[in-house]
Amino acid sequence: MDKVEIGNLAKDCYKILEKEIREMNHANIIITGKTGVGKSTLINSVFREKLAEVGIGRPVTKGIKLLTKENVPIRIYDTKGLELGKDSQKETKKEIHDTINQCLRTNDPDKYIDVIWYCVNTQSARLEENGEAKWIDELSNTGFTSVPVIIVLTKAYSKKQAFELKKEIEGYNLNVAAIVPVLAENFELDGSREPIKAYGGDKLIEITFQLLPESSRKAFVNAQRANVKMKSATARKIVAATVAATFGEGFVPIPFGDTPVLMATQVGMIASITSVYGIDLNKAMITAIISSIVGSSTMALIGRTLSANLLKLIPGYGSVAGGLVSGATAAVLTTALGEAYIRIMELVASGKMKKEDLANKKGIKTMQSIFKNEFKNALKKTK
């Protein structure tokens, strides 16, 4: 493939990606709880941008701030810490209900509040004091609509303490969907002891996901970072769907000589996986990714392997015009491409590879070796 062809594929891929992001709905979450319970820390740890720090805060009501960031398909409504007084509690609840109702009145599902995270400090006193339990119980129903509430037990340094508090709250039979202990950031102990490792964020993301309407789920998977498995599982579904599609296409051109390995379906797959990981790639990065996949050394390997192993096995191959093979072969290539691309996105998402490196020599080498490996793996599975 020449530079122009690769450039065109990259352009297509970029266009699809832009469109996906532009058309994606948002997930909308209200987060509330007493002052200092760890709301901001939680937001910054479970989403892929530190929204509580870098997000643009726009006041919605006196006590509610909307946190957003461009290209992150989530809206966080951060409430000012709840004070203990009855009047303050009443006012905060009214503001929350007003916000939910207002969003509902837009008649735009993209704006609807999907879930409320109510944060309780795991070390806090019993919930029935100050009427907090009753307050939580009344939170989910605004009079017009009902929004699920998850109680997040924040700063859950001690799992035992979190477990006991959870039991206690369960005893109140509140109108809540789940109670989830989370330690959002490692807790450093003094002296030589190991810090207590952060945990629970992945669980909170999983439970929240289950409560979301279908229309918000894509956005939520994109915006979250605490649940890596959710990203890879979603990406693998996309690969499986693409494999099924290429199968359906029957005979598909494969990369002998100058024939492009990447067809529209695979380009779409790459764009969709990128959007699952929520990694902002520019055109140069996408071009580098595509050229490292269809680059000559990779293609040579594929060509050799395929002609040695696979083509012989495909009945009637000899009668097919040169360069056309069955859906089975296309499936191997698509699987390899998808798996390799997931590996690359994981490296970038986990910080093991800088996305800027995708466009340089080192990055291209890494990607080529990943793709070759995945190609061999995919081929093995067919045997």
Ligand SMILES: Nc1nc2c(ncn2[C@@H]2O[C@H](COP(=O)(O)OP(=O)(O)OP(=O)(O)O)[C@@H](O)[C@H]2O)c(=O)[nH]1
């Ligand atoms: N180690 C550790 N510290 C935490 C955790 N959650 C909160 N903290 C600390 O607790 C303090 C308060 O956390 P914030 O996230 O600012 O609490 P907040 O609810 O946003 O507070 P307000 O916005 O003022 O109501 C900060 O010093 C955090 O570093 C956690 O999971 N682990």
Ligand SMILES: [Mg+2]
């Ligand atoms: Mg805060």
